[in-house]
Amino acid sequence: MDLITGQRVVITGATSGIGYETALELARRGGAITIVCRNPERGKTTAAEIDQAVPGSEVDILIADLSELDQVRDVADQINSRYPAVDVLINNAGVQDLWPRQTSAGFDHMLASNYLGPFLLTNLVLERVRAAPSGRIVVVASDAHRLAARLDPESFEHLGEYSGGRTAIRAYARTKLLDLLFALELAPRLEGSTVTSNAVCPGLVATNLVEGGPAFGGLDKKLSGTFLIRTPAQGARISVKLATDPELAAVSGRYFPSTPGSRFIPLRPAVRNKELQQRVWERTEELIGLR
Numbered sequence: 001m002d003l004i005t006g007q008r009v010v011i012t013g014a015t016s017g018i019g020y021e022t023a024l025e026l027a028r029r030g031g032a033i034t035i036v037c038r039n040p041e042r043g044k045t046t047a048a049e050i051d052q053a054v055p056g057s058e059v060d061i062l063i064a065d066l067s068e069l070d071q072v073r074d075v076a077d078q079i080n081s082r083y084p085a086v087d088v089l090i091n092n093a094g095v096q097d098l099w100p101r102q103t104s105a106g107f108d109h110m111l112a113s114n115y116l117g118p119f120l121l122t123n124l125v126l127e128r129v130r131a132a133p134s135g136r137i138v139v140v141a142s143d144a145h146r147l148a149a150r151l152d153p154e155s156f157e158h159l160g161e162y163s164g165g166r167t168a169i170r171a172y173a174r175t176k177l178l179d180l181l182f183a184l185e186l187a188p189r190l191e192g193s194t195v196t197s198n199a200v201c202p203g204l205v206a207t208n209l210v211e212g213g214p215a216f217g218g219l220d221k222k223l224s225g226t227f228l229i230r231t232p233a234q235g236a237r238i239s240v241k242l243a244t245d246p247e248l249a250a251v252s253g254r255y256f257p258s259t260p261g262s263r264f265i266p267l268r269p270a271v272r273n274k275e276l277q278q279r280v281w282e283r284t285e286e287l288i289g290l291r
Contacts, residue, residue: 002244005030008086008132009243010079010125012066012118013093015042018140018202021236022092022243023059024050029244031088032058036075036121038065066093066117067103069288076124085131088243090138091118091179096172098164107287108159114175116157119182120288126195134249135195137186138242143201143259144169145177151270153279157287177270178280180255185277187253196252198242202235203259 009031014023023033027050037043043061050059060082064075079086097110107116122137129135147170156178159171183199190197238258242248255271270276285291 001029002246003030004087004244006032007088008032008034008083009088009090010034010036010083010086011088011090011092012036012121015039015046017232018235018239019090019092020046021233022090022239024053025233025236025240026088026243027054027057027059029240031243032060034060034062034079034083036062036064036066036093038063065113066121067107067109067112069103069105069107069112069117069120072117072120073124076121079125080128083128085133086125086128086135087132088136088138089122089125089129090140090239090243091122092138092140092239093118094140094175096168098162098168100159100162100171107157108171110171111157111159111175111178114172115178115182116284116288118179119284120290122182122186123285123290129195130193133194135193136243136249137183137195137197138239139179139183139197139199140239141180141183141199141201141255142173142176143203143257144173145180145271146173146265146268148173148177148268151177151181151276151280153276153283156280156283177268178284180271181277181280182284184253184255184271185281190252196248196250198248198252199255200238200242201255201257201259202238203257 009026011023013019014035015037027033040063047059047061051057062075062078064071095110095113101109103109103112162168162171180199183197186197238256
């Protein structure tokens with residue numbers, strides 16, 4: 001077991017599913033955990049459960065809805081004021097909306113939750129990650145990105161109308177493609193530092209991803225742990241590895257899929273298109289007021 005004793009780990013969406021299991025395992029390995037979540041009561045419950053499982057563990061709870069960019073700015077200020085350094089930042093939080101809805105700033109809720117919020121948070125706390133001896137940024141993407149339609153860098157924020165089924169999956173896929181491009185574009189921007197940026201896919205996992213409920217209803221528990229659907233603990237393994245493995249301390253700009261056989265499937269052209277990645281990054285900065 002690779003230990004990270006005393007290292008500060010900031011992880012979003014850790015009150016359930018993959019995020020919870022990731023936070024729990026990193027606490028077992030000695031990490032000082034900061035959970036960014038929407039619900040204060042669920043945050044307190046999560047902290048208590050981790051403390052019970054890992055007596056003496058340090059778990060801080062910070063409240064923010066990542067779809068609301070003003071809240072992201074507030075929580076970034078709290079992180080920057082509380083911690084001199086962040087050793088590991090795991091952008092884990094994500095949702096699968098079945099129908100479009102807007103945030104207070106007018107963005108699609110799923111786009112803001114899965115991509116714009118994590119992008120903004122990462123950029124606002126980046127100096128704290130740079131202050132760590134060997135900072136690591138992990139973006140939880142998905143092999144679902146392969147289902148996304150062609151990405152126009154000048155209008156990617158418009159997911160269009162979707163209403164469950166295939167159309168909602170394609171909209172979700174675009175947010176995960178954007179996450180992947182974000183992690184890959186961040187890596188060269190960190191060259192010369194000791195910070196790495198990588199993306200992971202945890203595989204198909206039984207979580208409350210779809211509008212707060214199980215993705216496959218009552219079948220989730222029955223299928224968990226089979227070759228079809230993994231348990232959250234199994235899905236967390238790849239994020240834990242990227243956060244702790246000494247052999248990956250200098251590895252950056254890579255995508256680590258964990259779905260069996262997916263590494264043999266060629267990556268989408270967009271994932272290899274450096275100009276596209278740069279332009280999407282620039283437009284994202286414009287959209288959220290970083291430029």
